[in-house]
Amino acid sequence: MKRVAIIGSTGSIGVQALDVIRHNPDKLKVVALAAGSNARLLAEQVAEFKAEYAAVSDSASYRELNHRCECWTGQGMEAIAFLASLEDVDLVLVAVSGAAGIYPTYKAVAAGKTVGLANKESLVAAGDLIMPLAESTGSTILPVDSEHSAIFQCLQGEEKWVSRIWLTASGGPFREMEASRLGLVTPEEALRHPRWNMGKKITIDSATLMNKGLEVIEAHHLFAVSYDQITVVIHPQSVVHSLVEFVDGSFLGHLGVPDMRIPIQYAFSYPERWGASAERLDLLHLGALDFSPPDINRFPALELALAAGRQSGTMPAVMNAANEIAVGCFLEGALGFTGIVSAVEKVMGHHQTIKNPDLSEILAADAWAREACIRFIKE
Numbered sequence: 001m002k003r004v005a006i007i008g009s010t011g012s013i014g015v016q017a018l019d020v021i022r023h024n025p026d027k028l029k030v031v032a033l034a035a036g037s038n039a040r041l042l043a044e045q046v047a048e049f050k051a052e053y054a055a056v057s058d059s060a061s062y063r064e065l066n067h068r069c070e071c072w073t074g075q076g077m078e079a080i081a082f083l084a085s086l087e088d089v090d091l092v093l094v095a096v097s098g099a100a101g102i103y104p105t106y107k108a109v110a111a112g113k114t115v116g117l118a119n120k121e122s123l124v125a126a127g128d129l130i131m132p133l134a135e136s137t138g139s140t141i142l143p144v145d146s147e148h149s150a151i152f153q154c155l156q157g158e159e160k161w162v163s164r165i166w167l168t169a170s171g172g173p174f175r176e177m178e179a180s181r182l183g184l185v186t187p188e189e190a191l192r193h194p195r196w197n198m199g200k201k202i203t204i205d206s207a208t209l210m211n212k213g214l215e216v217i218e219a220h221h222l223f224a225v226s227y228d229q230i231t232v233v234i235h236p237q238s239v240v241h242s243l244v245e246f247v248d249g250s251f252l253g254h255l256g257v258p259d260m261r262i263p264i265q266y267a268f269s270y271p272e273r274w275g276a277s278a279e280r281l282d283l284l285h286l287g288a289l290d291f292s293p294p295d296i297n298r299f300p301a302l303e304l305a306l307a308a309g310r311q312s313g314t315m316p317a318v319m320n321a322a323n324e325i326a327v328g329c330f331l332e333g334a335l336g337f338t339g340i341v342s343a344v345e346k347v348m349g350h351h352q353t354i355k356n357p358d359l360s361e362i363l364a365a366d367a368w369a370r371e372a373c374i375r376f377i378k379e
């Protein structure tokens, strides 16, 4: 029986993870659940899965949580970090959206936990801290992001013969849209992802291709490959979840239906595989699989993220935080779609990178970037 904590249990990944647990009651036990502010759903989850600990980050939601739950309850970043490092938890799934995932990920890794990592932003901002920390505490990081789960599965034991990682991207809802129309797209259009049903932030990131930029940085940290060894390829069918090219010219790819319960369950079952209730791929009726290069003129977020990754230090945290703010402003109607990347670029241009930052310097850079981005957008 694996004892599990889920940080971000009320979101898209969190709810799907609980569905996987629901189908594997003899293998997985929920110990702790945490969310941002949705105390009502969190309390329902606590009751269904008989969780022993629950926490919310939002102070206004705590009263409701405490009122509805009989288990241990807590509020704030430290309470959530406590749940991520509990003695009797084996596996922590970090399914928080955005930079809010940095601290619980860091704490879970520091405590030597096995970490199922959906939250890519924590590695983007703090990968240079988290990966060496995992090495020293013996923490295993199991990627949940579908591309990285795919690469992880293709790599098993053959890391030293990798020549290239091919990161697939659906291309998002605006893959074929003319550049002149991109400035006019609405949040509703951008939220209509052709393949995946996800939280709002990652859905907008998928439309700008910033998501793929974040994933390049995530892959760089997870698999210790240089940026020159990672190539993004547009694959609209989202059937090949990514590939590894080896020195001998062999390619290994991972295929499956686009259903996040597959990579979530793999992080839970690793190193085993369990039967799944997700739909199966039917190769007889699949038809063509297409691959093409991304258009970096229409989707400059990809290059911008790569530049931040290459710069390293505090720059990726700044890029990530500015993007979170800009995406939020776009969703509120305060910024146009193409304004997202312009705002991120402007914030990056005003940042003096600190090399080899510690956690507090990363969090300070994140806070600075948020404030700067709001200021630039208001101007």
Ligand code: NDP
Pocket (backbone or CB within 6 Å): 007, 008, 009, 010, 011, 012, 013, 014, 034, 035, 036, 037, 038, 039, 056, 057, 080, 094, 095, 096, 097, 098, 100, 101, 118, 119, 120, 121, 144, 145, 146, 196, 197, 198, 199, 200, 201, 202, 260
């Ligand atoms: P959602 O927005 O759907 O869910 C986010 C979750 O995090 C919610 O449970 C939310 O709680 C919680 N949360 C927000 N802020 C905090 C905080 N400060 N402390 C604790 N919990 C918090 O996001 P997704 O599930 O779509 O994405 C989660 C992560 O997984 C992201 O990093 C994303 O990039 C990654 N990912 C997601 C995929 C997907 O298919 N959704 C695919 C691949 C990666 P509340 O409900 O109370 O606000």
Ligand code: MG
Pocket (backbone or CB within 6 Å): 145, 146, 147, 215
């Ligand atoms: Mg992904």
